[in-house]
Every structure is written in C-alpha cells, then in structure tokens.
Amino acid sequence: MGNELLWLVFAVINFALLILMYRLFGKAGLFVWIGMSTVLANIQVLKTVEMVGLVATLGNITYGTVFLATDILNENHGKKEAKKAVWMGFSSLLIMTIVMQIALRFTPHADDFAQESLETIFDLIPNIAIGSMLAYLVSQYIDVWIYGKLKQLLPSQKHLWIRNNGSTMISQFVDTLIFCSIAFYNVHDFEVWLSILFTTYVIKFVVSVLDTPFLYIAKNMNSKLKEDL
Incomplete structure (x- = not known):
C-alpha cells in the first residue's frame, strides 16, 4: 500500500475512532481524544514521509482531529466546553513535555535499550516544543x-460545512505560520521555510475538508441521543 492510499485510510480511521469515542462517552470522550491526540501528533510529527512527490511530516491528520473535536463541542455543547477542551489539550502537551524531560534525566541501567530511542523522540528542541504549544x-x-x-x-444546519471549514482552514493557517516561524527560525533559507509552510498547510487543508462528513455525523448523532432521552 502506497503512502498516499495509506494516508487516506489513516485519516478515515482517525475520524471514525473520534466519532466512536463520542458515541460511547459523549463529550467526555472528546476531552480524552483531544488530550491524547495533542500528545500523539507531536510524536508523529518527528517522522517524515514522501507523498505525491512532496516531503511531509506525519501528525497532521491526528492533529487535525483536535480541530474537529473542538468544532463538535462548539456545535453540540457550546463555546465554553470547547474552550475547556482547548486548555485540556494544552495541559496534556505541557505535562507530557515536562514529565518526559525529567524521565530522560535518570541514568539508565547498563542493560537498558530504550534511553537512546526515548531521547530521539522526547528530547525536544526548545524551539519545536515552544512553537508547538504556542501554535x-x-x-x-x-x-x-x-x-x-x-x-x-x-x-442553519445546511451551513454546518461553512462553519467547520471556515474556522478550521483559517485557524490551521495561523497554527502552521506560528509553528514554522518559531520551530524553524534561522534553521532554513527563506525559500525552504516557505516550502515547508506551504506543504504543511496544504496537507492540513485537505484534512479539514475530509473531516466535514464526520462533523455532520456527530451533529446527527447528538440529535438522535437527545431524542432517545
């Protein structure tokens, strides 16, 4: 299976699992998903892949589901719950960063095999960690x-796709601009930096389009659950 097809399958699986969490646990499931996904996305972003001739990082799909989750909370449960979820996601990322930085400082046993791999993943460059959390x-x-x-x-519900795509596409651009500006400041030439910014945003743009049907599913699911009550 090529990377392009696997990417689409991976996107559908991520969105489907998010909806399943919402179906099983309600808004609490979305809170858990947001906390988990912010951590997973920042681990996945360390892996680079090639798709349609472009070099990209993983993590954009999982990170994109966070925006879908907050949109579902905003749509079905109100802005206050969405803002609470944002801070839960930020707290999860901050706690993971702090805890793993301390864990890496322990002297490993002579037979330990994980220290070097953990350092590769969690010994974050400060610019990347700060850029990620601020973005x-x-x-x-x-x-x-x-x-x-x-x-x-x-x-109107018929404008749900406008609310979803309009908010996500603008906020994802801001996210990409802040992250690339901080994480890659003085690391690459301007042309290379601009290329990274463009390809990263294009991928996030596609993810935001793909998640639209799942927001409709969540909206209808919430209406059905209210009827059952």
Whole structure:
C-alpha cells in the first residue's frame, strides 16, 4: 500500500475512532481524544514521509482531529466546553513535555535499550516544543472564536460545512505560520521555510475538508441521543 492510499485510510480511521469515542462517552470522550491526540501528533510529527512527490511530516491528520473535536463541542455543547477542551489539550502537551524531560534525566541501567530511542523522540528542541504549544493554544482559540461567530451568522444546519471549514482552514493557517516561524527560525533559507509552510498547510487543508462528513455525523448523532432521552 502506497503512502498516499495509506494516508487516506489513516485519516478515515482517525475520524471514525473520534466519532466512536463520542458515541460511547459523549463529550467526555472528546476531552480524552483531544488530550491524547495533542500528545500523539507531536510524536508523529518527528517522522517524515514522501507523498505525491512532496516531503511531509506525519501528525497532521491526528492533529487535525483536535480541530474537529473542538468544532463538535462548539456545535453540540457550546463555546465554553470547547474552550475547556482547548486548555485540556494544552495541559496534556505541557505535562507530557515536562514529565518526559525529567524521565530522560535518570541514568539508565547498563542493560537498558530504550534511553537512546526515548531521547530521539522526547528530547525536544526548545524551539519545536515552544512553537508547538504556542501554535496550538492560539490557533485553537481562534478556531473556537471563528466557529462561534459563523454559527451566529449562519445558524442553519445546511451551513454546518461553512462553519467547520471556515474556522478550521483559517485557524490551521495561523497554527502552521506560528509553528514554522518559531520551530524553524534561522534553521532554513527563506525559500525552504516557505516550502515547508506551504506543504504543511496544504496537507492540513485537505484534512479539514475530509473531516466535514464526520462533523455532520456527530451533529446527527447528538440529535438522535437527545431524542432517545
């Protein structure tokens, strides 16, 4: 299976698992998903792959599901719950970073085989860690704010796709711009930096389009659960 096909399958699986968590556990499932996904995405981003001739990092799909989860919370449970979820995701990422930095400082046993691998994954360059957390917090708040405004202007369910894509595509651009500016500052020439910015955003753009049907599923699921009650 080529990377392109595997990427699509991976996207569908991520979105489907998110919806399953929502179906089984309600908004609590989305809170758990957001905390878990912010950590997983920042681990996956260390792996680079080639798709359609472009070099890209993993993590964009899993990270994109965080925006879908906050949009579902905003749509079905209100802006307050969405903002709470944003801080839960940020806290998860911050705690993981702090805890793993301390864990790496333990002197490994002579027979230990994991230290070097853990250092590769968790001994983060400060610019990447700071860029990731700042980009997450700012972009998520922008996503929640824009979604709320669009919901006021276009409250009909037939405009759900506009609320979803409009908020996510703008906030994802802000996220990409902040992260690339901080993480890769003075690391690459401007042309290379611009290429990374462009390809990363294009991938996130595609993810935001792909998640739209799943937001409709979550919306209908919430209506059905209310009817059952």
